[in-house]
Amino acid sequence: MDRTEITSLDELVEVVGVPIPHVAKKQRPRLDPVDVQWISHSPFLLISTSAADGSCDVSPKGDPRGFVQVLDDRTLAVPERPGNRRVDGYRNVLSNPHVGLIFLVPGRNDTLRVNGTARLVRDAPYFDDMVVKGHRPVLALEVDVAEVFYHCAKAFLRSDLWKPETWEPDALPPRAAIAAALERPDMTRAELDRYYGPEYATRLYQDSMPQPS
Known part of the structure; x- marks a missing residue:
């Protein structure tokens, strides 16, 4: 294959340029009330993890909107429901706690990103607030927030993701x-x-x- 590979940061910057100052510095270290409101309206998120050897996983999580509990402005918890039992992401967390979350709200083209470190919890008092249809979560992923910021709408606008006529x-x-x-x-x-x-x-x-x- 005839290709020109990018192999250095300088080459990457040459191709894509540098972000404007307010974009470069838009991450925040804790959840704002607007972020909490966004999470309370989100029924779906993606969780990215990587193992100690660098292998990666992205797992979808979904439940009635607001299923993720905001414990305080630096901590949130994602309930786990019965699934296929592979738990690839949770295996990764046991060896490398760094995670990235993207919260989606149907119909909204912007998304909320939360980066941080995570741990697995098998029970906690807030599990009672995560009951859905009589079922408590089997565990929860607690995330200590390190960075919070919003992604712009361009990817969703380019993909027409929320337009049923394109489905x-x-x-x-x-x-x-x-x-x-x-x-x-x-x-x-x-x-x-x-x-x-x-x-x-x-x-x-x-x-x-x-x-x-």
């Missing part, structure tokens, strides 16, 4: 077909169709994985 979900194979081809050779397509069918949404807070019959 083409049926252009891709359904989830059951992907699982059959790549993940669950032990299950039939009919079994996977049933598992990922209408009842899938009723099991969101149950600790269950599809098993072959």
Whole structure:
């Protein structure tokens, strides 16, 4: 492949330039009341982590809006619900506590970034405030805030992410077909169709994985 690689910071700056002063210094060390309000309206975030060896993970987390608890202006907690049990991000946190979070609010093109260090908590009094449909979280990721700032809207505007008229979900194979081809050779397509069918949404807070019959 014929390419010209960037291998130094000087080369990178030559290509992209330098940020204007207010952008370069926009990060803050604690949550502002506006940030707390944003988090209270966010039903979805992405958590980035990396292991001690540098391998990386980004995990989506979602629940009713406001599911992330702001414990104070330097600490927040993200509940964990039953999932596939890989817990790649949590494994990373045990060896490297540095994390990055991006909070999304549907319909908003800007996003909130929080960087900090994290720890895993198996129980705490605030777990009672994280109950959804009768289910307490199985653990929580507590994050000590180091940096807070907002990303501008350009990525969302370029992608038309929130415009339904641009969506083409049926252009891709359904989830059951992907699982059959790549993940669950032990299950039939009919079994996977049933598992990922209408009842899938009723099991969101149950600790269950599809098993072959």
